[in-house]
Amino acid sequence: MTSSNQFVPKDDPNPDLTNILKKIGNLETGIWKEMVRRDESLFAQIYTLIYHENPKTAWHAAWVIDHVSEADPGKLEAYIPDLIDQLPHLKSSSLKRHFTRMLNRYEIPENRLGMLVDVLYNLLSPAEAIAVRANALQLLYKVALIEPELQPELISVTEAILEEELTPGMISKGKKILWLLKHQ
Numbered sequence: 001m002t003s004s005n006q007f008v009p010k011d012d013p014n015p016d017l018t019n020i021l022k023k024i025g026n027l028e029t030g031i032w033k034e035m036v037r038r039d040e041s042l043f044a045q046i047y048t049l050i051y052h053e054n055p056k057t058a059w060h061a062a063w064v065i066d067h068v069s070e071a072d073p074g075k076l077e078a079y080i081p082d083l084i085d086q087l088p089h090l091k092s093s094s095l096k097r098h099f100t101r102m103l104n105r106y107e108i109p110e111n112r113l114g115m116l117v118d119v120l121y122n123l124l125s126p127a128e129a130i131a132v133r134a135n136a137l138q139l140l141y142k143v144a145l146i147e148p149e150l151q152p153e154l155i156s157v158t159e160a161i162l163e164e165e166l167t168p169g170m171i172s173k174g175k176k177i178l179w180l181l182k183h184q
Helices: 014-022 026-038 039-049 053-070 077-091 095-104 111-124 132-145 148-164 167-181
Strands: none
Touching: 014 167, 026 039, 026 053, 039 053, 039 095, 053 095, 077 095, 095 111, 095 132, 111 132, 132 148, 132 167
């Protein structure tokens, strides 16, 4: 993505790994999750592939990193600022879903809050996939707990979403967030 990014290689660091990752199916994901969870070097290699130019490779890499970090949260801790910095540049809905899902599990660095809030409000657009929007709303709620002055705006935005929303997933997430904001 950006040349200043410490985690993104300028070229494919391991074409063999890239080719294998492109072919991962449902049967192999559990095995990969365990292998990557146990091997820090492999984790770092797979992480770099979430920015790969091939969408399938990037998506599979993000899936592995997401599920490994769910099982072992410490693995992704150092990468959180990078995920936040790269989120506005993502085109793939799958990557946006995984990035927002992963970010929901971690404390957000204070120096990234402002930029992240702007990106998350953009991700609430009806043009985005439902899972991306739901994750963004959840993450905005999490940020609003840290920055209470954001809560009135988030309440207004959530109410607007509920007035226009037709999908059960977003209605459910919106109602839950609105209830939490009003009852804390």
